[in-house]
Amino acid sequence: MSKRVIRVTNGLAYLLHAVPWRETSLLIQVFSRDHGIVAMVAKGAKRPYSSLRSVLAGFQPLHLSWSGGGDVKTLTRADNAGLRPLSGRTLMSAWYMNELLLSLLPREDPHPALFEAYDAALIQLAAGSAAASALRRFEWILLHETGYGLEGAPPDFDDPASEPELRRSLRERIDSLLVGRPLRTRAVLMALQRL
Numbered sequence: 001m002s003k004r005v006i007r008v009t010n011g012l013a014y015l016l017h018a019v020p021w022r023e024t025s026l027l028i029q030v031f032s033r034d035h036g037i038v039a040m041v042a043k044g045a046k047r048p049y050s051s052l053r054s055v056l057a058g059f060q061p062l063h064l065s066w067s068g069g070g071d072v073k074t075l076t077r078a079d080n081a082g083l084r085p086l087s088g089r090t091l092m093s094a095w096y097m098n099e100l101l102l103s104l105l106p107r108e109d110p111h112p113a114l115f116e117a118y119d120a121a122l123i124q125l126a127a128g129s130a131a132a133s134a135l136r137r138f139e140w141i142l143l144h145e146t147g148y149g150l151e152g153a154p155p156d157f158d159d160p161a162s163e164p165e166l167r168r169s170l171r172e173r174i175d176s177l178l179v180g181r182p183l184r185t186r187a188v189l190m191a192l193q194r195l
Contacts, residue, residue: 005069011035012081013064014118015056016098020046028056028075030064031101033115036108040066040073052078059084059094059122071107090125096185097121097138103178104146117141132167133157139170148173 013032021027026042045052052075055062061081066073086094097118105111117138124134137157143149150173155166 005067006073007065007067008032008035009065010063010079011065012115013038013062014060014122015058015062016102018042018056018058024050026056027072029102030062031105031115031118032064032110033112034110036110037101037105038066038073038108039071040068040075042075042078045075055080058098059086059091061119084122084126086122086126090128090131092185093125093131093135094122096135096183099183099185100139100142100174103181103183104142104174111145114141114145130158130160132160132163136163136166136170139174143170143173146177148177 011032011034013030015028016031016037017029018026021041024044024046026045027039028042029037029039032038042052042056044050045056047053055078060083063079063081064075065077066075068074101118121134121138125131140149140154140157150169155162
């Protein structure tokens with residue numbers, strides 16, 4: 001039994017992960033506001049003059065079009081939808097969020113509120129705001145959207161006095177969900193902090 005072929009035009013999304021596939025293409029995973037995490041092939045994206053080559057960048061909002069009926073769709077178009085200039089430590093925070101999304105969300109399960117939280121966190125990071133506030137808010141919403149949230153009302157994410165306890169509570173919950181699948185970005189960040 002074949003799956004129904006879907007066509008999406010100009011879906012708002014972020015590139016989470018890309019790996020080379022064959023000689024000139026990429027296998028990518030994107031986080032789409034209306035379709036969740038979607039795997040797709042970007043044919044010819046590695047060619048020097050491909051229009052996809054300069055557009056498919058991490059942490060930048062994209063308008064993507066794709067089609068397909070299987071587990072891996074075919075990217076048909078990609079356009080920039082804004083700019084989130086990240087560098088240094090903010091890149092580590094953004095990679096951490098990507099890794100959480102890829103580890104905790106099933107494919108093609110939309111979470112518009114989580115998408116908005118991810119976008120807001122990237123805007124906050126790009127503006128040079130405190131990464132701790134952006135990350136705690138994102139982690140809180142991720143846990144609630146996936147059904148594993150902490151009890152009680154949302155805390156004041158901008159309160160530096162409550163941040164260490166909030167971070168501990170959120171990390172404990174996230175670690176309990178990631179048993180046997182440690183996050184690489186956290187290990188890299190901890191190693192860098194020891195230097």
